[in-house]
Every structure is written in structure tokens, then in C-alpha cells.
Amino acid sequence: MATAPWYRGVAVRPYTCGMRVLGIESSCDETGVAVVEAAPHGVPRLLGAALHSQVAMHQDYGGVVPELASRDHIRRVLPLTEAALAQAGLTLSDIDGIAYTRGPGLAGALLVGAGVACAMSAALGVPTLGVHHLEGHVLSPFLSADPPAFPFVALLVSGGHTQLMRVEGVGRYTLLGETIDDAAGEAFDKSAKVLGLGYPGGPALARLAEQGDATAFALPRPLLHSGDLDFSFAGLKTAVLTQARKLGAGLAARQADLAASTQAAIVDVLVHKAVAALRATGLRRLVVAGGVGANRALRQRLDQACVRHGWRVHYPEPALCTDNGAMIALAAAMRWQVGAWPPGGDGLAFDVLPRWPLEAVALDATGTG
Structure with a gap:
């Protein structure tokens, strides 16, 4: 048997046949834990997952x-x-490595997952890896029934993030465009609050939009024809607020129409920019990830656009669009497959990065950071 590498001060066995990774997600208001198994080659598979959402607990506070x-x-x-x-x-004795969300996210929430993961790592003598939350989202479609292949354009629409990226492989990301103010998810949530739909607003607005007329109100499509791949949704939120005030007492009767018009404006911008990114890069494959990626109107429009141009589009399963432990375990497993984990690390110490650009986790041609 080969000598095990020295990692974090603990002798751990070399993983030549496969690796089972336990992933912990705790960046915001979902606690997710999952186990993913990876062979040296091929797409990793999800073995088990559990998730708890804190939505009910935060509803009384509106956030x-x-x-x-x-x-x-x-x-x-x-x-x-x-x-x-x-x-x-x-x-736990069957686990070969533990991954946790290192950032971005809420500092206190991130520390919970990091602390538990590193304690387990020390107790079990297995390596641990702090994973970038957005990398987990970008790679999450690899656990779907129709996994993508590299390279592709990624449309990431998760919480406070709306980005377009060129993805050549694990850890090989080039930012093409991003939001300069509010993200798409924030536009959904803030517009829902204007409409009195409560928390979480985005899914509620999407449900209400199914009953309304998407052409009822002429809302702006910010940066639609800007010539670049950046986004801006703050002006749309303001336009929704202005229209709601104009309606006054009549808002209740037109609520579904305003919701539908708002959703249509957001979707128009996302689809237009995604199509522009595919044209600009010459790539023929699109991956959509993040919570807004579960939106049915967005999926319909992207499906239609990709069929029209002869492109492929891939989505995570709906349950994997929200924050979850599976995407964290997956990202670590795919880094193991390209030789980027283990060894490495900084002893048994750990930290979290509430603000952490995705470019910071880039790998070079040798598979190292």
C-alpha cells in the first residue's frame, strides 16, 4: 500500500478508487447535508441528502x-x-472527506458549518475543504438526469448574485457579466414586497404571475440593449413601486397582472443576455443554476431560445436549485477528480469568507490554485 499523504497533521489514505464526500451547507437560511460519491472519472452521484428551510422562522420578520x-x-x-x-x-466511518460552505454568506451561519466540518475532519482523520457557494451552484446540474459537459456558459441566478460565466472546467471560470446593483432574485423579492406578498417573495410572485397578463404594464428592461453582458434590476423595482402607487386602492384587483409583468421583464433580460453570451463565446451549451433557475417562465423561454438556435440548456433538478448540501459535496468531489483536493490546507484552523469572489477559487493548468 502506498504511503498516505500527510494532510492537516493527520495521515489519510490515498483515494485511488473513489471518494465519498459529506457536504454541509449553512450560508444563509437553509441547512443542508448530503453525501456524494465520486469515482476518478465520470459524473459523481448523490447517495443521500437532507435539508431544512428556515422560511417559517423568518416570515414574521420579513427577511x-x-x-x-x-x-x-x-x-x-x-x-x-x-x-x-x-x-x-x-x-461516518464510511466518509472519505468533508466539505463545507466557506463563503459567501452570513458570517455566523457559515461558521456553524465550518466548525462542524472541521471538528468531524479532526475526529475522523479525513480531509476537509471549504467550498465556494457559487461554485456549488454552477456545478449542481452535474447531479441532474441530464448533466452538461464542459465547456459551457453559466447563467447564475442565486439570491444576491446574477452572473454570466464562461466555464471551461472545474475551477476554470471567466466572468462575462454581472449585476451592477440588484440581482434578479432581489428584484423578485423586493417587487413581491411592494405587492404585499410577504416572505419569501420571489416564489410567491412567480405563482401569482401565472394568473396575470404579462403585457398589462409596460415595465422597463434595464440594460437590455446595453451591448454588454451586465445586468441591472434596481430600476425595475422602482418602476414596480411607482406603478403600485399609481394603482392605489386598485392594486388588489391588478396584483396578478403587475406580478406577471414584473416576471416577464426579469425573464426578458435574463434570456436576452444569456443568448448574447452564447453568441459572443461561440459556445453551444448553457447551464442555469441558482434559486431563480427553478422559475418555470424562465425555463420555458430559455428552452424555446435554445431550440431555436440549436443549443443545449441544462438545469439542476428543482430541489437542487435552492441552497443544499449536495452541491457543496459535489463541488469538492469534482475538485478531487481533477487532483485539486487533497492534499493542501492550513492545518486544523479554518476560516469563512462572507465576501468571496468566485475568481478567487480558480485553478491553473496544473489543477492547483
């Missing part, structure tokens, strides 16, 4: 309360770990 989120992660992470392992038919 996420960071301290409450952190405390709830503490309560949930170990029971969810047990549930994910049970679904996979495994125990």
Missing part, C-alpha cells in the same frame, strides 16, 4: 435574521447529518 439563522443551523446540522447518512446507508 433573514442572521443570529436566528445561526442558532437554527446549530440545532439542525447534526440531525440532518444522521438523516443524510441513513438515506445513503452509510455511517
Whole structure:
């Protein structure tokens, strides 16, 4: 047997046949734990997953309360770990590595996942890896029934992030465009708040939009013809607020129409920019990831556009669009496949990065950072 590499001060076995990764997600208001298994080649597979959403707890406040989120992660992470392992038919002793969300996200919430992951790493003698939350989203479609192949253009629409990226491989990301103010998810949520739809607003607005007329109100499509691949949704939110004030007491009767018009404006911009990115890069494959990627209107429009141009489009399964542990375990497993993990690391110390650009996790041609 080959000598095991020295990693984090602990002798760990070399992984030549495969690797089972436990992933922990705790960046905001979902606690997710999952187990992913990877062979040296091929697409990793999901063995088990468990998720708890804090939506009900934060509804009374109209948004996420960071301290409450952190405390709830503490309560949930170990029971969810047990549930994910049970679904996979495994125990902790079967785990070869542990991944956690290092950032971006809420500092206190991130520290919960990081602390648990690194404690498990020390106890089990296995390596751990802090994963970029957005890298998890970008790679999440690889767990779908129709996984993509590199290279592709990624449309990332997750929470406060709206970005277009050229993705050549794991850790090989080139930013093509991003939002200069509000992201698409924020436009959904803030517009929903104007309409009195409560929290979380985005999914509620999308449901209401199905009952309305998308052409009822002429709302702006910011930067639609800007000639670049950047986004801006702050002006749209302001336009929705202005229209709601004009309607006054009549808003209730026109609520569905305004919701539909708002969604149509957001979708128009996302589709237009995604098509422009594919044309600019010459690539013929699009990956859509993040919470807004579950929006049915967006998927319909992107499907139509890609059929028209002869392109392929790939999405995560709806359950994997929101924050989850599977995407974190997957990102770590795919980094292992390209030789970027393990070894490496900085001893048993850990940190979190609430603000962390995706470019910071880029790999060079040798597979190292």
C-alpha cells in the first residue's frame, strides 16, 4: 500500500478508487447535508441528502435574521447529518472527506458549518475543504438526469448574485457579466414586497404571475440593449413601486397582472443576455443554476431560445436549485477528480469568507490554485 499523504497533521489514505464526500451547507437560511460519491472519472452521484428551510422562522420578520439563522443551523446540522447518512446507508466511518460552505454568506451561519466540518475532519482523520457557494451552484446540474459537459456558459441566478460565466472546467471560470446593483432574485423579492406578498417573495410572485397578463404594464428592461453582458434590476423595482402607487386602492384587483409583468421583464433580460453570451463565446451549451433557475417562465423561454438556435440548456433538478448540501459535496468531489483536493490546507484552523469572489477559487493548468 502506498504511503498516505500527510494532510492537516493527520495521515489519510490515498483515494485511488473513489471518494465519498459529506457536504454541509449553512450560508444563509437553509441547512443542508448530503453525501456524494465520486469515482476518478465520470459524473459523481448523490447517495443521500437532507435539508431544512428556515422560511417559517423568518416570515414574521420579513427577511433573514442572521443570529436566528445561526442558532437554527446549530440545532439542525447534526440531525440532518444522521438523516443524510441513513438515506445513503452509510455511517461516518464510511466518509472519505468533508466539505463545507466557506463563503459567501452570513458570517455566523457559515461558521456553524465550518466548525462542524472541521471538528468531524479532526475526529475522523479525513480531509476537509471549504467550498465556494457559487461554485456549488454552477456545478449542481452535474447531479441532474441530464448533466452538461464542459465547456459551457453559466447563467447564475442565486439570491444576491446574477452572473454570466464562461466555464471551461472545474475551477476554470471567466466572468462575462454581472449585476451592477440588484440581482434578479432581489428584484423578485423586493417587487413581491411592494405587492404585499410577504416572505419569501420571489416564489410567491412567480405563482401569482401565472394568473396575470404579462403585457398589462409596460415595465422597463434595464440594460437590455446595453451591448454588454451586465445586468441591472434596481430600476425595475422602482418602476414596480411607482406603478403600485399609481394603482392605489386598485392594486388588489391588478396584483396578478403587475406580478406577471414584473416576471416577464426579469425573464426578458435574463434570456436576452444569456443568448448574447452564447453568441459572443461561440459556445453551444448553457447551464442555469441558482434559486431563480427553478422559475418555470424562465425555463420555458430559455428552452424555446435554445431550440431555436440549436443549443443545449441544462438545469439542476428543482430541489437542487435552492441552497443544499449536495452541491457543496459535489463541488469538492469534482475538485478531487481533477487532483485539486487533497492534499493542501492550513492545518486544523479554518476560516469563512462572507465576501468571496468566485475568481478567487480558480485553478491553473496544473489543477492547483
